[in-house]
Amino acid sequence: MKKNSRKKIAVLIIMAFMLAIVAGCGGEAKDTGDKAGDKAEMINVGINVELSGGVASYGTNAKDGALLAIEQINASGGVLGMQLNPVVKDCKSTADEAMSISAALVGENIVAQIGPLTSGDVAGSTPIMMDNKIPLIAPAATASNVTVDDKTGKTNEYIFRVCFIDPFQGTLMAQFAADNLKAKNAVIYADTSTDYGKGLAEYFKKTFGEKGGTIVGEEGYVKDDRDFRATLTKIKGMNPDFIYVPGYYQEVAPLIKQARELGITVPIGGGDGWDSPDMVSVAGNEALNNTYFTNHYSSQDTDPNIVKFVEAYKAKYNKEPDAFAALGYDAIQLMVQGLKDAQAADPVKLAAALAKIKDFEGITGKMSIDEKHNPVKAGVIIEFKDGAQVMNTRIQP
Amino acid sequence: MLEFIQQLVNGLSLGAIYALIALGYTMVYGIIKLINFAHGDIMMVGGFVGFFSLTVFKTNIVVAMIAAMLTCAILGILIEKVAYRPLRNSTRIAALITAIGVSFFLEYVTIFLLGPSQRVFPDTAFPIKAYNIAGLSILNKDVFVVVSAVVLMLILQYIIKWTKTGKAMRAVSLDQEAAVLMGISVDKTISITFAIGSALAAAAGVMYGVYYSTVNPLMGIIPGLKAFVAAVLGGIGIIPGAMVGGFVMGLLETMVSGYGNSLYRDAVAFGVLILILLIKPTGLFGRDTGEKV
Numbered sequence: 001m002k003k004n005s006r007k008k009i010a011v012l013i014i015m016a017f018m019l020a021i022v023a024g025c026g027g028e029a030k031d032t033g034d035k036a037g038d039k040a041e042m043i044n045v046g047i048n049v050e051l052s053g054g055v056a057s058y059g060t061n062a063k064d065g066a067l068l069a070i071e072q073i074n075a076s077g078g079v080l081g082m083q084l085n086p087v088v089k090d091c092k093s094t095a096d097e098a099m100s101i102s103a104a105l106v107g108e109n110i111v112a113q114i115g116p117l118t119s120g121d122v123a124g125s126t127p128i129m130m131d132n133k134i135p136l137i138a139p140a141a142t143a144s145n146v147t148v149d150d151k152t153g154k155t156n157e158y159i160f161r162v163c164f165i166d167p168f169q170g171t172l173m174a175q176f177a178a179d180n181l182k183a184k185n186a187v188i189y190a191d192t193s194t195d196y197g198k199g200l201a202e203y204f205k206k207t208f209g210e211k212g213g214t215i216v217g218e219e220g221y222v223k224d225d226r227d228f229r230a231t232l233t234k235i236k237g238m239n240p241d242f243i244y245v246p247g248y249y250q251e252v253a254p255l256i257k258q259a260r261e262l263g264i265t266v267p268i269g270g271g272d273g274w275d276s277p278d279m280v281s282v283a284g285n286e287a288l289n290n291t292y293f294t295n296h297y298s299s300q301d302t303d304p305n306i307v308k309f310v311e312a313y314k315a316k317y318n319k320e321p322d323a324f325a326a327l328g329y330d331a332i333q334l335m336v337q338g339l340k341d342a343q344a345a346d347p348v349k350l351a352a353a354l355a356k357i358k359d360f361e362g363i364t365g366k367m368s369i370d371e372k373h374n375p376v377k378a379g380v381i382i383e384f385k386d387g388a389q390v391m392n393t394r395i396q397p
Numbered sequence: 398m399l400e401f402i403q404q405l406v407n408g409l410s411l412g413a414i415y416a417l418i419a420l421g422y423t424m425v426y427g428i429i430k431l432i433n434f435a436h437g438d439i440m441m442v443g444g445f446v447g448f449f450s451l452t453v454f455k456t457n458i459v460v461a462m463i464a465a466m467l468t469c470a471i472l473g474i475l476i477e478k479v480a481y482r483p484l485r486n487s488t489r490i491a492a493l494i495t496a497i498g499v500s501f502f503l504e505y506v507t508i509f510l511l512g513p514s515q516r517v518f519p520d521t522a523f524p525i526k527a528y529n530i531a532g533l534s535i536l537n538k539d540v541f542v543v544v545s546a547v548v549l550m551l552i553l554q555y556i557i558k559w560t561k562t563g564k565a566m567r568a569v570s571l572d573q574e575a576a577v578l579m580g581i582s583v584d585k586t587i588s589i590t591f592a593i594g595s596a597l598a599a600a601a602g603v604m605y606g607v608y609y610s611t612v613n614p615l616m617g618i619i620p621g622l623k624a625f626v627a628a629v630l631g632g633i634g635i636i637p638g639a640m641v642g643g644f645v646m647g648l649l650e651t652m653v654s655g656y657g658n659s660l661y662r663d664a665v666a667f668g669v670l671i672l673i674l675l676i677k678p679t680g681l682f683g684r685d686t687g688e689k690v
Contacts (some may be wrong), residue, residue: 012483155456193658219659220659220660221659222660222663224615224618225621226609226611226616227407227411227609229411230404230407230408230411230650230651230652230653230654230655230659230662231654231655231659233400233403233404233407233655234400234404234654234655234656234659236400237400248516250611253610253611254610254611257610261525261527261534261536262403262534263529263532263534278515278517278611281517282517282611284520284611319633
């Protein structure tokens, strides 16, 4: 008797589940049906971004940037005579959700997917896009293995990005140090406990050497270090004219403070790991003078295209566009360029065209897609001036 | 030569912070033979109390330090009552594992309550002055930590050698049962030991915050471990030993970073621990027999 009633409950639960699934399917089918019916002359663009969860602000801003681009393109007549139709979905900042959203988007006949933002979420979405041969354009995934298969070393045919990879910032800073600051002897003091720090240091070393500079010393620290004076004293004895400190702000801020306390006055440079208000509150305005870091974009840029973008974005959303907004905007523009080159709203042809893009003018700089689907593009140098982040210059590789 | 003297200054001020933390470590060990792995985290709590005292109640640094020391003294007594006292007659490994548990408890309760991000110590709390003597850079905070480490060590030594409480502590350390027979309240003596040890950790926490400008919930782990090595190096349970051990550790790390490879620093620090345990487990100041603390 008891067994029987348990069975009944189990059957009931299963039926309830099935009902829910069927109901869910029905709803979605109806949804797509409407879209396909009403908007036959539309190109569907999937926007799979983090609108909730840990990095909700990244996704929200990138989506806003992307929607602004789509609005502008549609207003000026669309692409190939058709209007772009964004299909926005939230991947909740998880890789699993990114994957199921991609699967849903594939069902909506998208020509390409924009997003997700973090490298981990892009990795979740990658297998679906590869299987269905639809290009994915990542706005801000900076890990080097996003566009390349780790096991085979082959480039993922349908995965692209509009941001430069992390280590490339080392190249940009080396150029800035050698050309703009006229540095000859540099010391690298890197966070050796992260791939980020090591990658930036490696690229810096290579480019700085090519520019005729000498690396007079290479030192390292690890995450959570707070005392850098011993190594800094040693570096002071090497008399460098530039110190490169690729790392994150938690360690870099006290490091710079201690360097200035020890009387090291030479310029210090780093990467976007420095970008935090804590830099100023820990190190202090004075210590941060004459320090520089690389970043994707600055809203203070006086380039006319950027000024126009910033104004349009502010008018639409009433907020300052950050790097994610600019990269989201560029992801759509890059896709449109690809569609124009391919002369067809076909995902496979679009992927082939994207891989060949050269000298595309984006908000975040002129870019060419290389054989690993990484853009070779400009970055900006941000300088700390009395506690404020000021754009110094744009560096073209 | 100038660089070498600068490295000495760097090493001494780093060593003073290790010494301050090691003092509390070694004292608790000396009395109840327990390596209190939560010591570094009590230091972290002290750092946060100091931080809130400075920012929320706008007190000056002295009041902040006293507030931190009082709070942590109470916290230390509570931890001993709740976590260690029920285990006093069980194996030492049980107490040691409990200490690790208390350490995690403090870390993650702090993360739960305050979030994992770092807080910035207001720089007005301790205005930094730099003295440049013939190219040598010495900061007032360097002098401050070295002097306070020495002063606190002297006070501690005085309490243990010359006061009645100190005498009770030494008696408990030597033989708990005999101490009870002599009319000493063991519970009370151990409570006082924890109160003093935790107050020292809190003082170190506030100084650490002042020195490195930030506090975060996991800041106690690495300094705690280094201070533990320092205490063992000097001879765990011996107060001047902790002081010397701290300074030796600070100087050693500085010299490795300054003249060797900065990446071998921690390897050398913990290598010293292994060497000491192999060659002279009682530490630099340890004797095989005789009284401890």
